[in-house]
Amino acid sequence: MKTQQINNFEPNELGYWGEFGGRFVPETLAAPLEKLTDAYFAVRDDAGFQDEFLQLLKDFSGRPTPLFYAKRSSETLGGAKIYLKREDLGHTGSHKINNALGQILLARKMGKKRIIAETGAGQHGVATATVCALFGLECVVYMGTEDMRRQALNVFRMQLLGAEVRGVDAGAKTLKDAINEALRDWVTNVDSTYYLLGSALGPHPYPLMVRDFQAVIGREAREQILEKEGRLPDLLVACVGGGSNSIGLFHPFLNDETVKMIGVEAGGKSEKLGEHAARFNKAGGGKIGVLQGTKSWLLQDENGQIALTHSISAGLDYASVGPEHAYLQSIGRIDYAFATDDEALEAFQVLSQTEGIIPALESSHGIAHVLKIAPKMSADEIIIVNLSGRGDKDVNQVQEMLSENF
Amino acid sequence: MNNRIIRKFNELKTEDRGGFIPFIVAGDPDLDTTKKLILELGKQDAGVIELGIPFSDPVADGVTIQASAERALRNSISVGKILDVVGEVRNEGCETPIILFSYFNPILQFGLKNFAETAKKAGADGILITDLIPEEAAEFHEILTANELCLIMLAAPTSSDERLEKICKKASGFVYAVSRAGVTGARNEMSSEAENLVERLRKFTDLPIAVGFGISNAEQVAETWKYADAAVVGSAIVKEMMNLTPNLNEVPKDFVQKIGEFAGNLLPYKSKPPSYVGGKS
Numbered sequence: 001m002k003t004q005q006i007n008n009f010e011p012n013e014l015g016y017w018g019e020f021g022g023r024f025v026p027e028t029l030a031a032p033l034e035k036l037t038d039a040y041f042a043v044r045d046d047a048g049f050q051d052e053f054l055q056l057l058k059d060f061s062g063r064p065t066p067l068f069y070a071k072r073s074s075e076t077l078g079g080a081k082i083y084l085k086r087e088d089l090g091h092t093g094s095h096k097i098n099n100a101l102g103q104i105l106l107a108r109k110m111g112k113k114r115i116i117a118e119t120g121a122g123q124h125g126v127a128t129a130t131v132c133a134l135f136g137l138e139c140v141v142y143m144g145t146e147d148m149r150r151q152a153l154n155v156f157r158m159q160l161l162g163a164e165v166r167g168v169d170a171g172a173k174t175l176k177d178a179i180n181e182a183l184r185d186w187v188t189n190v191d192s193t194y195y196l197l198g199s200a201l202g203p204h205p206y207p208l209m210v211r212d213f214q215a216v217i218g219r220e221a222r223e224q225i226l227e228k229e230g231r232l233p234d235l236l237v238a239c240v241g242g243g244s245n246s247i248g249l250f251h252p253f254l255n256d257e258t259v260k261m262i263g264v265e266a267g268g269k270s271e272k273l274g275e276h277a278a279r280f281n282k283a284g285g286g287k288i289g290v291l292q293g294t295k296s297w298l299l300q301d302e303n304g305q306i307a308l309t310h311s312i313s314a315g316l317d318y319a320s321v322g323p324e325h326a327y328l329q330s331i332g333r334i335d336y337a338f339a340t341d342d343e344a345l346e347a348f349q350v351l352s353q354t355e356g357i358i359p360a361l362e363s364s365h366g367i368a369h370v371l372k373i374a375p376k377m378s379a380d381e382i383i384i385v386n387l388s389g390r391g392d393k394d395v396n397q398v399q400e401m402l403s404e405n406f
Numbered sequence: 407m408n409n410r411i412i413r414k415f416n417e418l419k420t421e422d423r424g425g426f427i428p429f430i431v432a433g434d435p436d437l438d439t440t441k442k443l444i445l446e447l448g449k450q451d452a453g454v455i456e457l458g459i460p461f462s463d464p465v466a467d468g469v470t471i472q473a474s475a476e477r478a479l480r481n482s483i484s485v486g487k488i489l490d491v492v493g494e495v496r497n498e499g500c501e502t503p504i505i506l507f508s509y510f511n512p513i514l515q516f517g518l519k520n521f522a523e524t525a526k527k528a529g530a531d532g533i534l535i536t537d538l539i540p541e542e543a544a545e546f547h548e549i550l551t552a553n554e555l556c557l558i559m560l561a562a563p564t565s566s567d568e569r570l571e572k573i574c575k576k577a578s579g580f581v582y583a584v585s586r587a588g589v590t591g592a593r594n595e596m597s598s599e600a601e602n603l604v605e606r607l608r609k610f611t612d613l614p615i616a617v618g619f620g621i622s623n624a625e626q627v628a629e630t631w632k633y634a635d636a637a638v639v640g641s642a643i644v645k646e647m648m649n650l651t652p653n654l655n656e657v658p659k660d661f662v663q664k665i666g667e668f669a670g671n672l673l674p675y676k677s678k679p680p681s682y683v684g685g686k687s
Contacts, residue, residue: 014541024510024537026466028562028587031569170472176463183465188588190564290511290537291463303484304515305462 009254009324015204017327023203024290029183032190037205039110044212049105056101057216060134061091063098065217067224067384072354073374080234080377082370084357084387085221085249092127094360094389095217095245096198100127102213103196104135112194114138118182120147120175120241121315121362122154123389124198129163139163142181146173147314150397172308175241175318179292199242200322203293207322214248221384222252229382235373236261238386239365240336241277241315243322245388250334260335263325264369266311267338273299277309278338279321280329288326291319296326312341312401313361315389339368347371348391348398360389361398407554410503410531411579414453415614415635425453425636426627427616428643428669429507431471432457432488433478435651439662440488444495446666448502451673453636454580454616456534459488459508466509466536468591470641470648477654485516489528496529505532505558505579510542518546522553532556532579540572547576558582561607563599574611580636581607585619592641593620601633628674639672 015021023033043049057063066089070082087095107115115137119125125141132139141158145167148155158165171177179202186195200210225233236253238246240263253259268276273285279297280286289298291306299307299319311317328334339347344361347368352358359367366385374383391398418425428447432440440457447455460475460483467475485508492504506525513521513535525533532555538546540559550557556579561570564587574581585600586593600617607615617630618638630637646668651657658664 022542023539024542025539026536026562026584027539027560027569027573028564028584030539030541030562031564031566034566171462180463180465184468184589187466190587287515290509290514292465293537298511300511300515302515303482304512305479306511 020326021323064220077374079374080381083384088390094123096124096127099213100131104131107194114193117196118178122151129158129161133161142178144173200244201242211247215251217248218252233382233384235383243325249386263336264365265338266316267340268310274308277311280336296323315362339365343368358391361394363388424631427454427638429456429640431474433483434474442662450670454503456507461509468589474644493528503531522549526553534558540576580614592622624674
């Protein structure tokens, strides 16, 4: 399994990319995951299903999202040309709607009436609540109580959309704990319930399925840049929590050897274990392990207990990372860096003031990295950075953090 | 395979009795007490003792075992320290079969081969990994078999016949049938799914079959023995343990004795074990 050749970056039938991925779940979920995999592969190449999906992306979500040339930022930084892929302009304000629409169509096809989801920043929860309202399905969203506190606006949005938000008080009360609780719900109600997982992680087939539904980002970006610049970009940048917005942007470019890619993790307060969410940083406690159904890089202690994480951004505050990222890192196709809380907060303000766009704190990590590297690149080089979500949800939190300076 | 689990189930079969499998979380309230509890449960006619290795993210567990694991983790528990305790009870002459009950990551970080060798040396008899389905178990199965340790596999009501066959091929010692879809935790009523699952499993294996998840009193144990070879009781014991030790630093002197009595009362008989149908008869 470890050295198999991967054709077009497809996982093997057990859901492995290299040594990463798989299906580490209680036996109760094994057969339901087999059924889900079969159901997904049945629609994956089905023209009718894909048409319905694309139609919804267009009419309901407003795709394609624009590729915007950030002229002032490019000029101010004095290096590469910077383009923003405007996922913040999609319906519900982030890329999460792409995957939610894809999976809700699958859930309907499978005849499921009850939908559950986890959410960190609340964007996936809002997207799931939205598609459930669209199709009249029952929706329960699990969310850590710490995240409910810092993303109170999204909690209310979900409730407005008719979803029930269940607070999770375990662990650090963030995304990982919400996923645990969603898995417990699923294992208990597996016959009636569809688990609409929001990131490119979890047991097979989720990482594959979520990546496929998000790859629309990269396909559009590739066409758009060819149209605007007549050539491919030199660098792609995106923030990486579980890794869905980044794999969505990166995947359609993986075979373009000249296109470099950098995933930006949450550097938090420091490199000390417990104070960040930079899984690929060995110095910070990152090590290969198994969590929540998949084998990947994990922040953990020497006894294999999962470490607490910290990030200013709830959506990146997670101890593991999608297995396809782990594989692409292992073969050197994608590089990973991190941006600290302070750098992200700075980028949040810089983009707001330079381009008139308030980015999500998650996306601000990608922007922060661009602020660092764009000046080192030449004027004929091109960067595309994924602006995965809008920052409205973060305004209260940022106001609190900046209040001393205002 | 030279292994206490196999010997024990042969013995139970000869005596035409059902097996009682209590579960406790290692390190709750502390490791020294865990050691005493193992010795005590052995005296209470436990067929096999399941020793839980606490994990930070126990997705298969309900609130009781989650809370107990959290308490245990406050004591900086590690796989190595737990195996030391197993070694200590063997030194004190305890011959009750012991299986470790764990999530995969703590074992993976300890090292699969290192785990098997250390566990065998300490005197453990097998391991059950809640999040290791047969498709992922090949390497570990091989390592455990080489060390004469049993891999206890879980089967669930949702498992297809095809899956049950795969599960039984990887299993040794006994097969653990999960009584219902869901997480661990005491229930007032046992589901009828369990009996059905045990019947389906018998088509694929001659191994003894234990039923667990939700069994919490002597009546349910007796009920389970009518169609299965052993009954696992976890959350009910763990809950009693937490009730008696609200403060981890103050373990009452009679704690071990009280838990022993509690476990003893989970057995449907008091003095002389009567005959139960059980097994394949």
